Amino acid sequence: MQIHAIADDVFMVSGIASNWTLVREGRDLTLIDAGYPKDLGAVIAAVEHIGNRVEDIRGALITHAHVDHVGALPQLQEIHRFPLHAHEHELPMLRGEAHEQATAADVLPQCWRPRTALWTLTLLRAGALSSIRLPQTQAVRTGTALDLPGAPVALACPGHTSGHTIYHLPRAGVVLTGDALITGHPVTSRVGPQLLPALTAHDPVGLYDTLGSIAQIDADTLVPGHGPVWRGQMRAAVAEARASAAPVFTRPRP
Numbered sequence: 236m237q238i239h240a241i242a243d244d245v246f247m248v249s250g251i252a253s254n255w256t257l258v259r260e261g262r263d264l265t266l267i268d269a270g271y272p273k274d275l276g277a278v279i280a281a282v283e284h285i286g287n288r289v290e291d292i293r294g295a296l297i298t299h300a301h302v303d304h305v306g307a308l309p310q311l312q313e314i315h316r317f318p319l320h321a322h323e324h325e326l327p328m329l330r331g332e333a334h335e336q337a338t339a340a341d342v343l344p345q346c347w348r349p350r351t352a353l354w355t356l357t358l359l360r361a362g363a364l365s366s367i368r369l370p371q372t373q374a375v376r377t378g379t380a381l382d383l384p385g386a387p388v389a390l391a392c393p394g395h396t397s398g399h400t401i402y403h404l405p406r407a408g409v410v411l412t413g414d415a416l417i418t419g420h421p422v423t424s425r426v427g428p429q430l431l432p433a434l435t436a437h438d439p440v441g442l443y444d445t446l447g448s449i450a451q452i453d454a455d456t457l458v459p460g461h462g463p464v465w466r467g468q469m470r471a472a473v474a475e476a477r478a479s480a481a482p483v484f485t486r487p488r489p
């Protein structure tokens with residue numbers, strides 16, 4: 236686990252294979268995403284490392300319902316119960332009524348690639364096959380500052396999943412892009428703003444289109460769901476990701 240101080244009272248934490256973020260205001264914390272089930276210890280350690288306690292978490296924001304982003308939340312809720320928020324279109328997945336995640340059947344044909352095979356093994360050890368249920372999650376209000384530490388603003392950014400949401404911290408000039416826009420991934424050698432492989436996206440074309448809303452945000456720091464922090468304007472990040480996107484992202488819908 237690595238903790239990166241991104242801005243005043245904004246900390247990105249890199250876990251086994253994904254990032255989550257802590258935003259502090261006074262003693263209070265907002266947690267955005269929470270790694271894999273096996274990241275539980277790292278989530279708690281990160282909170283304590285910055286001088287807080289798990290009991291300081293006032294609420295968690297979820298970018299999307301995949302196991303590498305919500306994995307530690309059920310166990311955290313047993314330690315300290317705090318409200319959970321995600322986009323309303325993500326709630327059926329959190330209730331276990333719908334699934335939008337690449338399955339073993341999607342990934343296995345790619346496993347002849349050494350990078351992918353090693354990666355798959357890491358994920359299995361991290362708890363990738365666990366099914367996460369968080370039926371208590373509430374629908375997040377989008378477009379206005381939320382009543383949570385750091386006053387984050389939720390913006391729907393569908394494509395990776397139907398209810399994928401990004402979080403803007405206007406005071407800090409930071410955007411938490413989840414898996415809509417990443418900056419690096421073990422299955423590729425590319426570094427910099429980019430899209431996850433298309434097989435992980437529920438709607439690749441929709442994802443490509445929705446990047447336009449990220450480009451319009453006035454912020455100079457991008458904290459992705461995977462990869463290192465990236466400094467620069469969102470417009471430039473989106474342009475770079477679009478320029479390197481595979482053709483499947485721009486193919487006209489039938």
Ligand SMILES: [Zn+2]
Pocket residue numbers: 253301303304414460461
């Ligand atoms: Zn992810």
